[in-house]
Amino acid sequence: MYRWFHQLGSPPYFYRLARRLEPRLAIAALLLIAWGVYGGLVKAPPDYQQGEAFRIIYVHVPSAWLSLFVYTAMAVAGAVALVWRMKLAEVFVTAAAPLGAAFTFLALVTGSIWGKPMWGTWWVWDARLTSELILLFLYLGVIALNAAIEDRRSAARACALLALVGVINVPIVHYSVEWWNTLHQGPTITRFDRPAMAPEMLWPLLWCALGFNFLFFWLQLPRMRYELLQREARSRWVARELGSE
Amino acid sequence: MGGYAAYVWSSYGVSAGVLGLCVATTYIRLAWLKRQLRRRETELDDPK
Numbered sequence: 001m002y003r004w005f006h007q008l009g010s011p012p013y014f015y016r017l018a019r020r021l022e023p024r025l026a027i028a029a030l031l032l033i034a035w036g037v038y039g040g041l042v043k044a045p046p047d048y049q050q051g052e053a054f055r056i057i058y059v060h061v062p063s064a065w066l067s068l069f070v071y072t073a074m075a076v077a078g079a080v081a082l083v084w085r086m087k088l089a090e091v092f093v094t095a096a097a098p099l100g101a102a103f104t105f106l107a108l109v110t111g112s113i114w115g116k117p118m119w120g121t122w123w124v125w126d127a128r129l130t131s132e133l134i135l136l137f138l139y140l141g142v143i144a145l146n147a148a149i150e151d152r153r154s155a156a157r158a159c160a161l162l163a164l165v166g167v168i169n170v171p172i173v174h175y176s177v178e179w180w181n182t183l184h185q186g187p188t189i190t191r192f193d194r195p196a197m198a199p200e201m202l203w204p205l206l207w208c209a210l211g212f213n214f215l216f217f218w219l220q221l222p223r224m225r226y227e228l229l230q231r232e233a234r235s236r237w238v239a240r241e242l243g244s245e
Numbered sequence: 246m247g248g249y250a251a252y253v254w255s256s257y258g259v260s261a262g263v264l265g266l267c268v269a270t271t272y273i274r275l276a277w278l279k280r281q282l283r284r285r286e287t288e289l290d291d292p293k
Contacts, residue, residue: 037257041253041257051249052250052253053249053252053253055253056252056253056256059256059257059260060256063260098267102263102264105263106259106260106263106264109256109259110256110259110260113252113255113256114256117249117252215264219267219268219271222271222272222275223271225275226271226274226275226278229275229278229279229282230278233285238282239286242279242282242283242286245279
């Protein structure tokens, strides 16, 4: 295991592995999302209170989960990058930020679209919505910092530091509905002891969430390959890889 | 879907658009960079 982890840190090894994994991840992501969306839009019955509008959760909830997951992963990779100076961990942080920002943006927009018919407004300065918006700003901060510093290693280390500091916002987003009196509903899906959703509504959501996870890794790998090619453009392995593709 | 159809479809439409854009930009950027690097390799191998 340790040997494999060590090997994974080698850019040429990672580049080849990522290229092999990408099509499989893409197929898994597309199939899972298609299956989940079909279940959510066609098979699941309408909600007794929210009617058909509840079907927005099949894109809103996975996007919101991914927005938190990606930032947490960036913080972990950031810690690895700062402590062990692992090049791939640095690349992970800078490559993941735009994807995390996209998921956060989607969580906010789809939540807003759901809010209009349910709450009667597109936006309220509620703790959950505000902390999620701060998360979007943190992602944008990482993206801007990465673009502002010319030296790739310095940029990545600065981004890693910001990811690490900003991770404090992740539990705030997650627990905001419990700590404060919010308009946003409390936890529904994570209460496995008292399931608040019917299985025919819950399963498509879980498929979609899994599909979104695969989608993230599918897109993260080519983004990391891009960063690696840019950083190691003068290395011999890059010429070899480009020649073999 | 009654009166909520527009809300449901617009949320799915926005999601498909944003994620589709992510996929497209990711692979276009990668292909562009590879092209640049290949061109540079050729220029280094065959200087005029």
